[in-house]
Amino acid sequence: MVNADIEIETLAEFDQVVARGSLSGYRIQSVNLLERTFALLAADTSAAVFLGCAMEPDASAKVRADGALVFPPVPDLPFNPYRGLLYTPEELFDGLPGGYEATPDAGAYAWFRETATDGDVFSSMLRSVHDDAISDALDEHLAAARVVGVMGGHAMSRGSADYRGAAELGRALTRSGLTVATGGGPGAMEAANLGAYLAPAPDEALEEALELLAKAPSFEPSVSDWARAAFAVRDRWPGGGDSVGIPTWFYGHEPPNAFAAHIAKYFANATREDGLLARSTAGVVFLPGAAGTVQEIFDASTPNYYGSRGEPAPMVLVGRTHWTEHLPAWPLLRALARGRAMESRIALVDSVDEVPGVLASMR
Template sequence: MDSPQAGGPPEEQYLGPVVRRREQIQPGTTDQRLLDTEGDSQWVHTDPWRVMRIQSEFVEGFGALAELPSAISVFGSARTPPGSKEYEAGVRLGRALVEAGFAVITGGGPGAMEAANKGAREAKGVSVGLGIELPFEQGLNPHVDFGVNFRYFFVRKTMFVKYAQGFVVLPGGLGTLDELFEALTLVQTRKVTRFPIVLFGSSYWGGLVDWLRGTVVAQGKASEKDLLLFHVTDDVDEAVALVTKEVAR
């Protein structure tokens, strides 16, 4: 660019890939603002700085999880009480997945997640918890042997899919539904392939399946073949057989 007149303000300012002109020009340089200890500290709360945090979470997550063996992500309610039938089913499921050769990945919380981690640990398998920063978060459950905590849901959700060969979904609430429908969308749009999704508990999931068939598919919002993207079962052995069969293809 042409040099500005000597002693006058610059006509253009280049800040990395950003070009500023006229009243958008900022005083000083990027290096100067970085090294100025008396500068405004609000920059640590800006979106560009958040991008760096997001990037660091991806790097840390990829680095930590890259060497995991074949794994299945198990989802379910944090409110499932210990000793309940659903909790015990989660324990049996975690144990059976390890015996089938999988690591078990959960959200690392209490309830159904804790149950699956407990089963995996008791079977001497790899018990993984991917935690999330929440106002009411209780931390990783004691049955997690390998844990990673995240600030951002979307980074954590990427890890659930990237490092698992399938999902088993126990009865759960909004977070569980969020993970379920994101996985279904990824499979439907072929963003991921060979990714079995098993819904455990026909009495819990039956109403949702009926709604998908009787309303969503019936009104043309989805196709009949989309109902083949998942399986429903009440049997732990069948759930493991379903994910094993599809992963082995």
């Protein structure tokens, strides 16, 4: 069995495996087994690993006697460090009618702020375990996907021309068969996820959605109003297209956006940033941004320069004036690429309309 074959992440998967009589060697992640005591007592659980699975005491004692490793759920924690699946917007924003402060996302950020500097090894271990579980779930989700990363600043407001352009880009990339992945936050990131979400809908849906969202142009001063506007769009067009958001509680004052169907939220920002770029194997698009986007350009450039991840991934910078005059990253990127394999894999374009064609030419 390869690693993915030995992981059990849902009760349905558990039932399928236990029906064959043996859980030996399996890794069971965050499955509530309180109603499966008889199955656990009857099955061979030798060499199994139970990660955050609720069990009755008799079942727990039996599987430990079999030689299984049991990592019990951690009480009074606002997140599950052993989770086997990515987050959904509904999960992170549960309780939003009572205000953003009542949501699990806000609760996890509050816990992070309280423990990030207290030096408690248990807290840091829980953050690390959680982030590793998220990476595992992200790899499983994207296993067969052609992923294109869309990077850009959080300050891009709803209702702006740039926001519209980023949304149109996300829609075009999704309709071309690519999976859009963003930093999962507001601004350009939200716009790209919005476009991906509305890819299955008629073209006019985006225009209407932009009008609805413009009523709450920024997450400041009210995250609650900003998020409610997004869920109003989701309610208007349910069952949207697939995309991924990869945000972080390190920047917890910036909420995740509600248009990424799957959210891989991390505590460690460095793990999140490197993971997003490493998984964008079909290319990375850099929309106009500030310091964070500049950092991402050169984070992506380093493995392309050295070839440490194999064939260089395409890099497309959008906004000639922005990247040559306002923040002149393009001249340095072009100088770095000169004479190396990545030279034919970088491009500077004027508008988002050019991006799909440029990416297609680099395949």
